[in-house]
Structures are given as C-alpha cells and as structure tokens.
Amino acid sequence: MVPLGPPPQAQEASPVQELAPVTVIGHILDIGAAGRTTIGREVLEGFPRGNGSVNEVLDVLPDVQLRDPARSSLTGGEILPPDVSISGGRAYQNVFTIDGIGNNSLLDPTTRNPHSVGNVPGHPQEIFLDTSLVEEITLYDTNVPARFGGFTGGVVETTARGPRKRYGGNLFFRTTRDGWTEFHLDDADRYDFDHSNTASRQPRFEKQHAGISLDLPLTERLGLLPAYQLLHSRIPLAHLGGYRDQIRRLENYTLKATSDLSPDDLLDLTAVYSPYRSDHFIPNALGSDFRIEGSGLLSALRYYRFFPAGDLDLRAAYRQSENSRDAPRHFRSWAATDTKDWGRAAGSDYSQEGGWGDIEKTQRTWQFKGDVTLAPLLAGPAEHGIGLGWDMENTRGTYDRPLTTYDYRQARISPDIVCGEDQFACEEGEQFFTERKVYRKSSTEATITQVALYAEDRARFGNFQALPGLRLSYDDFMKNANLSPRLSLSYDLKGKGRTVITGGLNRYYGRTLLTYKLREAIAPPAAETRTSHQNRLTAWEPAPFQGTNVHRFSRLDTPRSDEATLGLDQSLMGGRLSLKYVYREGSDEFARQYGPLQPDGLRYYRLTNEGCSRHDSLRLSWERYWPGHSLALNAVWRQTRSTNTDLDEIINEEEGEARVWFGNEIVYLGQLPEENYERWEGKLTYIARLPFGLTFTNFTKYTGSYRDVANTDEEKPVPEGERRIDPGTGEEIVESLAVYERVKRPDALTFDWKLAWQRELGPALLALNAEISNVFNSRIRIEEGAGYRLGRQFWVGVECFF
Numbered sequence: 119m120v121p122l123g124p125p126p127q128a129q130e131a132s133p134v135q136e137l138a139p140v141t142v143i144g145h146i147l148d149i150g151a152a153g154r155t156t157i158g159r160e161v162l163e164g165f166p167r168g169n170g171s172v173n174e175v176l177d178v179l180p181d182v183q184l185r186d187p188a189r190s191s192l193t194g195g196e197i198l199p200p201d202v203s204i205s206g207g208r209a210y211q212n213v214f215t216i217d218g219i220g221n222n223s224l225l226d227p228t229t230r231n232p233h234s235v236g237n238v239p240g241h242p243q244e245i246f247l248d249t250s251l252v253e254e255i256t257l258y259d260t261n262v263p264a265r266f267g268g269f270t271g272g273v274v275e276t277t278a279r280g281p282r283k284r285y286g287g288n289l290f291f292r293t294t295r296d297g298w299t300e301f302h303l304d305d306a307d308r309y310d311f312d313h314s315n316t317a318s319r320q321p322r323f324e325k326q327h328a329g330i331s332l333d334l335p336l337t338e339r340l341g342l343l344p345a346y347q348l349l350h351s352r353i354p355l356a357h358l359g360g361y362r363d364q365i366r367r368l369e370n371y372t373l374k375a376t377s378d379l380s381p382d383d384l385l386d387l388t389a390v391y392s393p394y395r396s397d398h399f400i401p402n403a404l405g406s407d408f409r410i411e412g413s414g415l416l417s418a419l420r421y422y423r424f425f426p427a428g429d430l431d432l433r434a435a436y437r438q439s440e441n442s443r444d445a446p447r448h449f450r451s452w453a454a455t456d457t458k459d460w461g462r463a464a465g466s467d468y469s470q471e472g473g474w475g476d477i478e479k480t481q482r483t484w485q486f487k488g489d490v491t492l493a494p495l496l497a498g499p500a501e502h503g504i505g506l507g508w509d510m511e512n513t514r515g516t517y518d519r520p521l522t523t524y525d526y527r528q529a530r531i532s533p534d535i536v537c538g539e540d541q542f543a544c545e546e547g548e549q550f551f552t553e554r555k556v557y558r559k560s561s562t563e564a565t566i567t568q569v570a571l572y573a574e575d576r577a578r579f580g581n582f583q584a585l586p587g588l589r590l591s592y593d594d595f596m597k598n599a600n601l602s603p604r605l606s607l608s609y610d611l612k613g614k615g616r617t618v619i620t621g622g623l624n625r626y627y628g629r630t631l632l633t634y635k636l637r638e639a640i641a642p643p644a645a646e647t648r649t650s651h652q653n654r655l656t657a658w659e660p661a662p663f664q665g666t667n668v669h670r671f672s673r674l675d676t677p678r679s680d681e682a683t684l685g686l687d688q689s690l691m692g693g694r695l696s697l698k699y700v701y702r703e704g705s706d707e708f709a710r711q712y713g714p715l716q717p718d719g720l721r722y723y724r725l726t727n728e729g730c731s732r733h734d735s736l737r738l739s740w741e742r743y744w745p746g747h748s749l750a751l752n753a754v755w756r757q758t759r760s761t762n763t764d765l766d767e768i769i770n771e772e773e774g775e776a777r778v779w780f781g782n783e784i785v786y787l788g789q790l791p792e793e794n795y796e797r798w799e800g801k802l803t804y805i806a807r808l809p810f811g812l813t814f815t816n817f818t819k820y821t822g823s824y825r826d827v828a829n830t831d832e833e834k835p836v837p838e839g840e841r842r843i844d845p846g847t848g849e850e851i852v853e854s855l856a857v858y859e860r861v862k863r864p865d866a867l868t869f870d871w872k873l874a875w876q877r878e879l880g881p882a883l884l885a886l887n888a889e890i891s892n893v894f895n896s897r898i899r900i901e902e903g904a905g906y907r908l909g910r911q912f913w914v915g916v917e918c919f920f
Contacts, residue, residue, distance in 0.1 A: 146748040146805060147178060149739040151620045151685025151698040152606065153260035155179055160748065162249050164805045164815040166872045166889040167292070167913070169349060170248050170327055171199035172255055172276055178803050178817060179257060180737045180752040181205050181700070189891075191301045191906045192311070195323030195353040197366045198394070199246050201228075205259045206702055206733025206758040207271020207679070210242045211628045214274050217388045218487070219418045219435040221245050221276075222268070224566075224632040225479050225515055226441070232317070232398050232410055235474045235525070235557060236640055240633075244414035244439040244481070245392040248347040248370050250290065250329055253279035260683045260700050261606040261622040264572040264587025265489065265507055270628040270679035270704060278388060280376045281341030282333040292887070292915030295324040300909025302897045307905070315356040315401040315464070317364055325351045327915075329370075343374040358402060359463040365397040386420040400449075402464040404471035408445030415439070428492040437483040445473035447521055448542075453529040453549050468529075475523030475557065481632070483513040503576035511568045515632035517640065518561040525555040525643075534653045550655060556644040564635040566595035574604070581610040593630055598676045600627040616689040620698075621682075628677035628707075634725055675706040675727050693742030693749075704731035709761060731760035746807040753800040779834045779857040780827070798822030811876040816869060821898075823865045832857045868907075869893040882920040889913040 149155050157175055168174045168189075176182050184200040201209035210227040213220070226240035258266065258273040266273045301321070303311055311319045329347035336342060351366040375387040393413040400406035418435035449472040454461040461469035489507040496502075529549045537544035544550035574587030587604035604624045611617040646658040685698035707729030739752035777784050802818040833854040870891045877884050891911045892898075898907040 146743070146803065147739075147741060147750045149179065149696055149741065149750065149752060150694070151618075151683075151687050151696045152608065153258055153262065153622070153683065153698075155257045155259070157255040157257070159253065160805060161803070162252055162255070164813060164872060164874075165803075166815065166817065166870045166891060167249060167327075168889075168891070169197050169199070169325075170250065170292075170347070171246055172249060172252060172274070173199040173202050175249060175255060176202055176257065176274065177819070178750070178801060179259070180739060180754040180799075180801065181259060181735050181756055182257075185209065189907050190900060191303055191908050192319050193317070194296065194299060194301070194908050194911075195320040195325070195351045195364075195366065197325065197349050197351050197368055198241060199243065201242065202271075202274070204257070204272030204274075205681075205700060205735065206731065206756065207269070209271075210631070211269055211677070212242065212271040212274060213266055213269040213629075214243050214276070216245060216247055216276050216390065216416060217278055217386070217418055217420065218275070218431075218433050219388075219416060220268075220437070220483070220485055220511065221414075221416070222629065223439055223441075223481060224513060224629070225439070225481050225636070226633045227631070232396065233400065235523075235643075236477075236519075238441045238443045238477050238479055239410060239412070240441050240479075241412065244437060245390055245416055246368060246370070246394070246414075247276060247278065247372075247390065247392070248329060248349075250288070250347060251278050251331065251345055251370070251372055253277045260681060260698070261585075261620075261624060262604070262626065263505075263585070264574040264589040264602065264604045265505065265509075267509070267570050267572075267589050267591050267602060267627060268568070268629040270626050270677055270707075278372070278374055278390075279343070280374055280386070281335060281343035283335055283341070285333060285335065286920055287330065287332040288917065288919050289330045290328065290915060290917035292327040292913055293325060294911060294913045296322045298912040300892075300895050300911070302906035302909050304905070313356055317353065317355065317398060320353050320355070322354045323351055325349070331372075339378040341376050343372070345372040346370065347372075357399060358404065358460050362399060363397075364399070365395070367396075368392070368394045382424040384420075384422040386418075386422075388416065388418045388420075390414075390416045400470065400473065402461060402466060402470065403449075403473075404460050404469070405446060406449075406471060406473050408443055408473050411440060411442045411444070413440050426493065428490060431489040431491075433485070433487050435483075435485045437481075437485065439481045440478065441480075442476070442478040443474075444476055446471075447475045448472050448524045448526065449474055450526040450543065450551070451529065452545070453531055455531075455548060457545065457548060474525065476520055478516075478518045478520075479636070480516045481513060483511055485509070485511045500577055500579040502578075505572075505574045505576075507572050509568075509570045509572075512565070513568075513632065514563060514565045515636055516561070516563040517636040519557065519559050519640075520561075522559045523557040525557070526551040526553075527555070528553040530650075532650060532653070535650060536654050538655060540655055544655060550650065552649060553645065553647050553661070554658070556646060558641040558644070560641045562636055562638075562640075564595070564632050566593055566630060566632060568593040568630075581613045583608045583610075591627060593676075595632075595635070596630050596673055596676060600676050600678070602627055618687040620685040620687065624681045624683075626679045626681065628679070630676065634708075674708070674725060677704065677707045677727070677729070679704045690740065691742065693740055696737070696739045698737045700733070700735045700737070702731075702733040704729070704733075704760070707731060707761070729761045731758065733758045748803075748805045750803040751801070753798070755798050757796040777855055778829075779855050780859075784836065784855060797824035813872075813874040813876070815872040817871075819868050819870075821866045824863050825860050826863050827858055828861045830857045830859050863899050866896060866898040866907075868896050868898065882918055885917040885919070887913075887915040887917065889915075 146161050165175055177184050183203040203209055204212055214222055221243050223244045227242040229237055229240045232239055254277050256275040262273055312321050314321055327349045331345035334342040347370040349368040353364040354361045371391040373389045377385045379385055396410045398408055415438040421432045423430040452458045452469045454467050454469045458469040487509040492504040494501050494503050526543050530552050531549050535550050537546045570591040572589040577584045585606040589602040592599045602625045606622040608618055608620045645661040647661040648656045648658050680703050682701045688695045706727040709726050709729035735754055735756040737754045741750045777786055800820040804816045806814045834857050836853045871893050872889045874885055874887045892909055895910040900907050
C-alpha cells in the first residue's frame with residue numbers, strides 16, 4: 119500500500135501539530151429516510167457477487183424486489199441480471215444510468231420467451247456493467263430529485279470507476295457448476311428435470327466469470343482504464359438421442375479516460391460495449407439451432423467546469439442496442455416415418471425441423487444533458503442552492519423480419535403423392551403438408567424525442583431544510599407535456615444531526631416504450647391449406663386462422679405515480695436508526711383491453727390507460743460501524759395492489775396468448791391479479807475484516823409468508839368450448855383450461871456468505887474467494903413458473919491486484 123501523508127523530508131522540515139483523536143462513524147449502505155442510498159466499494163467487494171451484476175447487489179436494500187431466473191432451481195445456468203422492482207414499481211419503469219447517461223431499453227423490456235415466433239427477448243437495460251468496474255451505486259427509491267424523470271419506480275445511478283493515479287491492474291477468475299449446487303424440486307418434476315431437453319429446466323450447467331482491467335496514468339493529468347469481463351455459461355441438454363450444449367455469453371469491453379484539463383476543468387470519456395448472446399434449439403427438432411443476440415453500446419463525453427458562481431456539468435452520448443434472432447427460415451412438422459425417424463427417439467409421432475426465421479430489433483439514441491448548480495445564495499435568513507438543467511433524448515427503434523417464414527403442419531401420409539416442384543414441403547411417395555402458417559416479412563420504425571427542463575432548490579433556514587423542485591417533460595410520440603412537482607422536507611430537532619424528521623410529496627411520470635408502436639406493424643400470421651388431386655398437390659389457398667392477437671396503438675396519457683413519505687433518522691446506540699412510511703398511488707398505467715374474436719379469426723386488443731396500482735410500505739433500518747466491522751439491518755412491510763403485472767405478450771406456440779381459469783372466470787394470463795402483493799421482509803448485511811488477511815461477509819434475508827397466484831396443475835372444461843373426436847379412440851375431447859388459484863407461501867430464511875483471503879506477494883496482492891449462497895440449503899418456493907430457489911451453491915475464485 120502507498121503510505122499517506124507528506125514525504126519524510128517534509129515531515130522533518132515542518133513541525134507537526136498533534137490533534138485530538140476524532141471518531142468517524144461510517145455506514146456501509148447509508149440508508150436514510152430521505153430516500154437516497156449509496157452502495158460503495160466496501161459492499162461491492164465484500165458482497166457475494168453471484169453473476170456479477172449491479173442488480174443483484176441492490177437486494178441488500180429495503181423495498182427492493184428481484185425476479186431472478188438464475189436463482190431458480192429450474193434455470194440455474196442463466197446469466198442475465200434479474201428484473202428489479204423498486205418501491206412497488208414495475209421493472210420496466212425504473213431509470214438506470216451509467217455515469218449519468220441513460221441505460222434503458224424501450225424495446226419489449228419484459229419479453230422473455232426465446233421461442234416466440236414473432237418476437238425476441240428483451241431486458242429493461244441495454245448494457246450490463248460488471249460490478250468489478252463500478253465505483254458506487256446510488257439508489258433513489260423515494261423523494262427523487264427533479265433532475266430525474268421517466269420512471270414510476272426508482273432511479274439506479276451507477277458510477278464506473280475511473281483510472282487510478284498509479285500503474286496497476288486487476289485480474290480475476292470465478293466459477294461454479296451444477297455439481298456444486300443443490301436443486302430443490304417437487305418429486306413429480308424430478309425425472310423430467312434430470313432428462314430435460316428444454317432450457318426451462320437446466321439440470322446441468324457450468325459458469326465461468328473472468329476479467330482484467332488496467333490503470334494507465336499516461337500523464338499527470340490524463341489516465342486511461344481499459345477493461346474486459348466475460349461471463350460464460352454452458353448448459354448441456356438432451357437433444358435427439360444425445361446431448362447438445364446451449365451457450366450463454368455476456369461480455370464487457372470498457373474504456374474510461376479522465377483528463378484534468380485544469381484545476382477547474384474535467385473531461386471524461388466513457389465507452390462500453392456489452393454484447394450478449396444465447397444459443398438455443400427447439401426441443402427434438404432437427405436443424406433448429408438459433409441464436410439470440412442482445413448487444414449494447416454506450417459512448418459518452420462529460421465536461422465539468424467550476425466557476426466561482428457555480429458548477430457546469432455537460433454530457434453528450436450515443437447509445438445503440440439490438441435484440442435479434444438468427445434462426446432457420448421455415449419450420450416443418452413431418453409425420454414420423456422410416457425416412458424421417460428422428461422424432462421417434464423422443465417418443466413423438468412427429469419429426470420436426472427448422473425454425474421461425476430471423477428478426478432484428480434495434481434502438482439508437484442520442485442524449486444531451488446539462489446541469490448548472492449555482493453557488494449558495496443568501497436571501498435574508500435562508501440559504502439557497504439552486505439547480506437548473508435540461509435533458510434531451512432522441513430515440514429511433516426498428517423492427518424487421520426480412521423474409522417471409524412458413525410454419526408447416528398437418529402432414530398427410532400419401533404413398534402415391536407426386537411432389538412436382540414442391541420438394542420442400544412434400545416428400546415424394548410418402549407425405550405432404552396440408553396446412554401452413556404464414557409469417558409475412560415486415561419492417562417498421564418509430565422515433566421518439568423526449569425533452570425535459572427542471573429547476574430545484576436546496577433551501578436551508580436554521581434547522582429546517584426544504585428541497586422543492588419542478589420538472590417539465592414532453593415527448594413527441596404520445597405528444598404529452600407533463601409537469602412533475604417535487605418537494606422534500608427535513609427538520610433537525612437540535613441542529614446536531616442526531617434527530618431529523620423528513621417528509622415528501624412528489625409526482626413521477628413514467629416512460630413511453632417504442633414497443634407499442636413497433637408491435638402494431640407486425641403483420642398477423644395468415645393460414646393456408648391445400649390437398650391433393652389425382653396424387654398431385656393442389657395450390658395453397660387462404661384459410662381462416664383463429665387465436666392470434668393483433669396490436670392496435672393509440673395515443674395515451676403518460677403513466678404517473680403520486681408519492682407521500684414520512685420518516686425519521688435517529689442516532690441510536692452508536693449507529694443510525696431510520697424509520698419511513700411510503701405511500702404511492704399509480705394512475706393512467708398501461709393495460710391491455712381485449713376485444714371479442716372477429717370473423718377474420720383475429721382477436722384485436724389495444725393499449726389503454728385503465729391500469730392503476732397502490733403501494734404502501736413501512737421501512738425500518740439501523741446501521742453501525744466499528745473498526746473492522748460493519749452492520750446494516752433493515753426490515754420492510756409492503757403491500758402492493760395492481761390491476762396488471764406487466765405488458766409482455768405471453769405466447770403459446772400454437773394459439774396466441776393463453777387463457778386460464780381464475781375463480782369462476784376465464785382470463786388471460788396477463789390479467790391475473792398482482793403476485794406477492796403483501797409481505798414482511800428483513801435483511802442483515804455484516805462485513806468483518808479479520809486477522810490474517812481474512813474478510814467475511816454475511817447476508818441474511820427473511821421473507822414472511824404471503825399469498826400468491828399459482829397454477830394448481832388442474833384443468834377445467836370451457837363451457838361451449840371447442841369439441842372434437844379423437845380419431846384413435848373415437849372419444850369426445852372437450853376444450854379445457856388450466857386452473858389458477860390464490861395459495862399461501864410459507865416464510866423463508868436464507869444466508870449467503872463470502873470468505874476472502876488476501877496476501878501480498880511482492881508488488882502484487884493475491885486474493886482467494888469462496889461464496890456460498892443459501893448456506894443452510896433452505897427449500898424456498900419462489901414465483902409461479904420458477905419452482906424453488908436454488909439450494910446451497912458454491913462459487914470459488916482467485917483475484918490478483920498488481
């Protein structure tokens with residue numbers, strides 16, 4: 119380590135005045151009632167990293183919920199960051215930033231199904247920055263300042279670390295696998311899980327996480343930080359009598375440059391390229407390999423200038439992201455025969471092959487923003503800190519299916535058939551297809567320009583402080599102008615910071631997603647049929663096609679959330695106790711309105727503002743720091759009610775969106791009531807720096823019992839539903855749907871540990887790490903469709919600082 123203080127010569131030349139010792143009380147999370155929490159390097163380095171995403175670290179904070187398929191016993195090989203809900207908000211209605219620049223995707227951020235015929239999975243974030251490159255994370259969950267907008271949940275500010283003032287670097291490698299993991303499953307699911315041929319059940323996986331970063335001080339005023347990280351997952355699955363690997367791969371290429379142009383000028387450059395790819399196949403389908411790609415690019419320039427009258431902070435950025443699929447163009451479901459026998463190995467009457475064609479979605483954004491902070495002004499007995507700013511974003515989204523895709527079904531055995539020119543959808547002297555779905559080529563684009571102006575004040579009068587703010591935003595897509603008033607108040611009872619009462623009244627407006635307009639342009643699939651005449655194929659002819667939803671876009675109001683908070687910060691037992699109540703009411707939220715089935719076989723629906731929600735939470739936290747030890751406790755009771763949970767279209771491979779029974783009504787899956795709407799939750803984070811270079815971190819999480827909406831694995835007939843005769847048995851088959859009910863989930867307690875050992879080896883520092891999640895192997899039911907949380911899991915790693 120570099121010693122602090124002046125060099126020895128200076129110490130001898132100047133007498134040193136010995137000061138009285140000062141006790142510094144720190145907070146590892148700094149959770150306060152005001153609504154701003156900062157997670158610094160101590161937590162980032164000590165917290166069990168999992169897949170190394172920023173979102174996973176947020177789990178230490180109160181009223182933050184993660185939906186993480188990588189923690190499910192069914193899908194332990196996945197690597198994407200979990201979705202985050204903040205203060206009851208939806209995962210796609212948060213603001214994510216990297217060095218002050220937006221990091222939100224407007225392209226289907228809740229879509230997850232890789233087998234959707236007409237869409238590609240997305241994510242609320244464009245770039246997934248690895249925590250090894252993060253200096254600090256700041257979360258605003260309530261009383262969010264007026265300089266932020268475009269959310270009804272919260273704001274997550276990520277600051278990438280800059281180059282250090284001396285040459286050095288960091289190199290690390292971590293790994294885990296199924297052999298180091300315990301899986302919790304229902305007994306009835308064990309066989310299907312162990313012999314899985316689908317990525318929705320992953321009995322085997324292996325993950326590697328590695329990275330390197332270099333600190334390059336080129337001059338006294340200029341430094342560079344180049345870095346690379348890789349997160350790789352291999353998932354072997356059964357496929358056509360053998361095993362095939364599905365791959366997940368996430369990379370970070372980062373370059374950060376910092377230049378002190380003068381004592382008053384700072385210039386920063388941030389460039390991040392974050393490509394993600396996942397390789398899939400359709401279960402038991404020959405030649406069905408396809409690739410999902412989701413890359414993100416960010417290039418940002420920041421200029422900071424100090425003036426005696428205040429500070430000027432200017433930022434300009436270009437962002438680009440892509441969600442695309444590279445897949446075989448057509449899908450064919452042959453009858454399993456001696457010449458097409460690969461389906462028989464899977465016990466099927468069909469031998470399938472191919473895929474559903476290429477799709478590419480892109481988002482390109484220019485962003486320009488500026489902040490002016492004036493020097494404190496005195497007006498009578500009050501002191502004011504005025505802040506002004508603007509933010510402009512221009513985003514262009516595109517959707518493109520470059521070629522028409524055919525999905526061939528209903529193969530007919532015909533030993534005398536003559537295929538003629540159609541050798542693709544017909545097998546000479548054996549069989550031919552009588553039906554096909556047509557997914558026509560289509561492309562569209564939509565552009566949205568969003569402009570915002572804000573003004574805020576930090577007014578102090580004695581022990582009283584007020585933070586009023588006003589934000590005016592406009593977008594030319596929905597053509598809505600929205601005015602967001604913000605007000606946060608605090609009163610220090612004795613002027614010493616030991617007892618501070620806070621409160622706030624705020625309005626937030628959400629984000630407009632380009633996906634609404636892009637989905638409207640997706641051509642609905644058509645159906646065609648044919649037969650044979652005198653052993654020759656007839657021409658394809660249009661046929662009725664039922665069960666597809668068609669999107670209709672309309673101008674809407676911007677979703678908004680009104681918030682009221684009341685809190686207390688109190689010094690207690692050498693630490694700080696915080697108590698806060700939060701009330702939020704969401705209005706004009708986006709929801710879908712379904713129409714009846716039309717004569718053309720299509721079911722039209724449109725987006726409306728009929729969604730609403732309410733969130734109440736009561737939060738309690740206490741933090742304390744001792745030399746070498748840090749402790750943070752927090753607990754929250756929350757209740758969230760909502761008319762709908764997300765916007766994603768849940769697609770069934772055959773018939774469009776699934777319908778289910780709930781109570782005595784038939785509803786769509788997207789219309790089921792809000793899950794997990796009331797619960798207690800407690801979290802404890804403890805970090806200890808021990809002798810012999812050891813560091814120990816414990817993260818304990820308690821979740822109280824709650825009610826959920828779940829599939830009962832039962833089915834119920836549909837009145838006046840479709841009926842047909844089974845050609846094999848002659849019995850009548852009646853249409854039936856799955857039954858969903860409210861169920862009670864038990865409480866749960868988990869421990870996650872990390873143990874690190876460091877030792878100096880000459881000029882380098884070597885660290886060995888071991889992480890154990892769910893230490894005591896608790897069996898915990900998580901959200902519907904994901905089964906149980908992973909049992910005990912080990913990560914091991916090595917890291918070198920030089």
